[in-house]
Amino acid sequence: MSQPDEESGLRIEGRRARDARRHSHEAMHTVFEVYALHPDARYAAQAAEAALALTQRLERDLSRFIANSDISRINRLEAGEATRVSLETLECLVIARHMFEVTDGAFDISIGTGLSSIELDEDALVVRATQPGVRLDLGGIGKGYAVDLMADVLEEWGLRVALVHGGFSSVLALDGPVDGEGWPLTLSDPAAPARVLARLSACQTSIGASGLVKGDHIVDPRTGEPVRGRRAAWVAAPRPATRGQAAADGAPRLAVTAVTDALTTACMVMSVDEITALCARSPGLEAWVLEDHGQDGAGEAGLRHFGGMHSDGPVALQTGDA
Amino acid sequence: MAGEDGKDKVAPRTTEGQRKLDRRDVLMGLSTVPALGLFGYAWRKQNQVKQAAARAAVAPREAAAAGDVREVNVALLGAGAQGQVLTEAMQRIPGLRFRAVCDIWTEYNQRRVVNTLKRYGHEVNGYVDYREMLDKEPAIEAVVIATPDFWHAEHAIACMKAGKHVYCEKEMSNTLEGARNMVLAARETGKLLQIGHQRRSNPRYIHCHDKLLKEANLLGRIVTVNGQWNRAVAADLGAPDRYAIPQATLTQFGFKDMHQFRNWRWYKGLGGGPIVDLGSHQIDIYSWFLGSNPTHVTASGGLLYHDPKTHEWYDTVMVIYDYMTPAGPAKAYYQTQTTNGSQGYFETFMGDQGTLLISESELNNPGSIYRDPNAPAWDAWIQKGYIGAPVIPEAKDEEEGASGAIADVRESAAPDRHKVPVALTDPYHQPHLQNFFDAVRGKARLNCPAEVGYESAVAVLKVNEAIESNTRLAFRPEDFKVGGEA
Known part of the structure; x- marks a missing residue:
């Protein structure tokens, strides 16, 4: 298979980051x-294996391509029918629905087939359809959720x-490889990967990426029309410190990479005003959009930045040399 | 969501001008957002929505169905990876009430499963010792066992003697003696004992066996079978340091150390290695579809790759079984290796009129049947819906057609491919568990009762023996019987 998600435009760089041991696994088409950096390489490998094993389990629940997944069963529901789902499926659907509301429909796992006709019963872990014909696709959120x-x-x-x-389109940085510094990441132009647009140092931070290579298109679920003028979008948000504790207490967990994953898709279709407003009411949220003013991704492209904790206007990003 | 309120929290910048996405600064902003920010809000809102909506608007299908069936009290014995898969699958089966979970890894797997079950609304107690569980939970009617193989016989027999019906994971036991005693205990107690060869309840496998092979005889005479389960190299299983089981407990339950507890499948006397863990499922299907047990086994295997200090069983096994089927002799090949996952797992049955390629996976090789060009047309079976219409292959390259030849004489003409039009729409183990609980309620016969599980164990456990002795071993028909059959 070809390198998946080649167009995400998000990369890791730097010598220290390369010292980290890497463990990989294919799932969810990526x-x-x-x-991980840990003094005991074998222990770290076992931990990584345990984490990677989750992706397969989640794929079994969340993939619409697997006939007996929770999502496939939901997609087959007739009006009035219901099906029981896993805790993870339900949590992912709750986040997805919230992202639908937060983005005013720009992120829609039903791709316009009617998210409102799906009812989520959290107590019974049951998903119910009030109308037939809804088709859910968690492609824009499942990877991020798995990463969380x-x-x-x-x-x-x-x-x-x-x-x-997951495929560098859903990234979650925990503590950085050197005390006090984050993981060194680059944002680059998916149409010209050598063109580094920004360098970030990320720790306890989630970053989502969405991008187009030549010939691809993305459809605005609100209009059904393909989006023009956008080549890539990235969204970053801090990882809440309380997540682990909240999960232990049975409180809602904060799946931040699922959130950035969803918002990055939304940022490909939302207007500049909408993104500005979203970032304004969500402190800590940060977004970048690579605008495409030319034809077929060949022309001028400008990077716009939104939100973040910086109140003093656009930040001087270190730009690439290309 | 709060408005902008982080104006005074400017993140530090490094001298290189790099952005610092510093967690603390951003969190100070986030922590002021009501209801845990972006996502916590979602949960709260969901709850409001849910409370407002009339919960009973439409009863869930499962709940509705549950009204028609008698509730069965269930315990899980063994809450590891497989126990968790079974627990998940059982949440979709109506009328089950979990009462207890027994596992020696209290701080990790037991706690996890207990919490999951509580989330699903079951009031469950956790136990370390199954005997205590059986003493204190008289209401339990059925026990689902997913402990390591070397515990199966003791656990299953004790449960049946305590009056419980048992669903026991395969391999039935790591020894034939253990498996035999399980069959005898089932007979003595009159309790149900279903062995977890779950393909026996898979609608696609049942369709292939009952309709395509038996009724339509689409393959003609099956002469050869091929199958495999290949897995890529994976690190040994570990455990978070902080959740290690005390050594005294490990010793009490037959494990040398935490590593052996987590990787028991690789150890002699505890498990049977990949041929038993993986091969057992598929070799069971060989005998089912061929309608007979094997007469001989030839096998080669070894520990070619993994560390012998932590792996005792063979990481690579190749087996040939001989069968004398009702239709004539047949040979079946099977391989399992754990160094390369190429093509995963599947079974292929090859007859003189067609080929069936099948696997349990809904993703890879879920089911195709190929008609030999010389076989009679299958149109009638397509019309009956037994198989799909031929899948049109993609157009061949221009170049290939340009040679002018009608057919390449070195190769047989390509057969038509038809899809097997039956998919499993429930989680993988659900139908087999459903069959068990239907039987508990007196509404079905077990698809894999103890005697069938025993036959499968005889065929599979012999492979390790054949590798060790490096000889072709024979089975006698009576080897597959425990004796005293009615």
Whole structure:
């Protein structure tokens, strides 16, 4: 298979990051990887394996391509029918629905087939359809959700210096490889990967990426029309410190990579005003959009930045030399 | 969601001008957002929505169905990876009430499964010792056993003697003696004992066996079988340091150390290695579809790759079984290796009129049947819906057709491919568990009762013996019987 998600425009760079041991596994049509630094390489490999094993289990629940997944069963529901799902499926659907609301429909796992006709019963872990014909696709959120759960496993094992990603389109950085510094990441133009647009240092941060290579298109679920003028989008948000504790207490967990994964798709279709407003009401949220003013991704492309904790206007990003 | 309120929290920047996405600074912003920010809000909102909506608007299908069936009290004995898969699958089966979970890894797997079950609304107690569980939970009617193989016989027999019906994972036992005693205990107690060869309840396998092979005889005479389960190299299983089981407990339950507890499948006296863990499922299908047990086994295997200090069983096994089927002799090949996952797992049955390629996976090789070009047309079976219409292959390259030859004489003409139009729409183990609970309620016969599981164990456990002795071993028909059959 070809390198999946080649167009995400998000990369890891730097010598220290390369020192981290890398473990990978293919699932959900992408490659999940764990970078981890730990004194005991065998222990770290076992932890990574335990985390990566989750991706397969989640794929079994969340993939619409697998006939006996929770999502496939939901997609077959007639009006008035219901099906029981796993805790993970339900949690992912709850986040997806919230992202639908937060983005005013720009992120829609039903791709316009009617998310409102799906009812989620959290107590009974049951999903119910009020109308037939809804078709859910968690492609824009499932990978990020998997990455969040993988990070929980790594922490459970005591691995703190780690980075987890799915196809580099859903990235979660835990503690950085060197004290006080994050994981060095680059944002680059998916149409010209050598063109580095920005360098980030990320720790306890989730970053989602969405991009187009030549010939691809993305459809706005609100209009059904293909989106023009966008080549890539990235969204970053801090990983809440309380996640592990909340999960232990049975409180809602904060799956931040699922959130950035969803928002990055939304940022490919939302207007500049909408993105600005979203970032304004969500402190900590940060977004970048690579605009495409030319034809077929060949022309000028400008990077726009939104949100973040910086109140003093656009930040001087270190730009690439291309 | 709160408005902008982080104006005074400017993140530090490095001298290189790099952005710092520093967690603390951002969190200070986030922590002021009501209801845990972006996502916590979602959960709260969901709850409000749910409370507002009339919960009983439409009863769930499962709940509705549950009203028609008698509730069965269930315990899980063995809460590891397989126990968790079975637990998940059982949540979709109506009328089950979990009462207890027994596992020696209290701090990890037991706690996890207990919490999951509580989330699903079951009031369950956790136990370390199955005897205590059987003493204190008299209401349990059925026990699902997913402990390591070397515990199966003791656990299953004790449960049946305590009056419980048992669903026991395969391999039935790591020894034939253990497996035999399980069959005898089932007979003595009159309790049900279903062995977890779950393909026996898979609708696609049942369709292939009953309709395509038996009724339509689409393959003609099956002469050869081929199958495999290949797995890529994986690290040994470990455990988070902080959740290690005390050594005294490990010793009490037959494990040398935590590593052996987690990797028991690789150890002699505990498990049977990949041929038993993986091969057992598929070799069981060989005998089922061929309608007979093997007469001989030839096998080669070894520990070619993994560390002998932590792996005792063979990581690579190749087996040939001889069968004398009702239709004539047949040979079946099977391989399992754990160094390369090429093509995963599947079974291929090859007859003089067609080929059936099948696997349990809904993703890879779920089911195709190929008609030999010389076989009679299958149109009637397509019309009956037994098989799909031929899948049109993609157009061949221009170049290939340009040679002018009608057919390449070195190769047989390509057969038509038809899909097997039956998919499993429930989680993988659900139908086999459903069959068990239907039987508990007196509404079905077990698809894999103890006697059938025993026959499969005889065929599979002999492989390790054949490798060790490096000789072709014979089976006598009576080897597959425990004796005293009615």
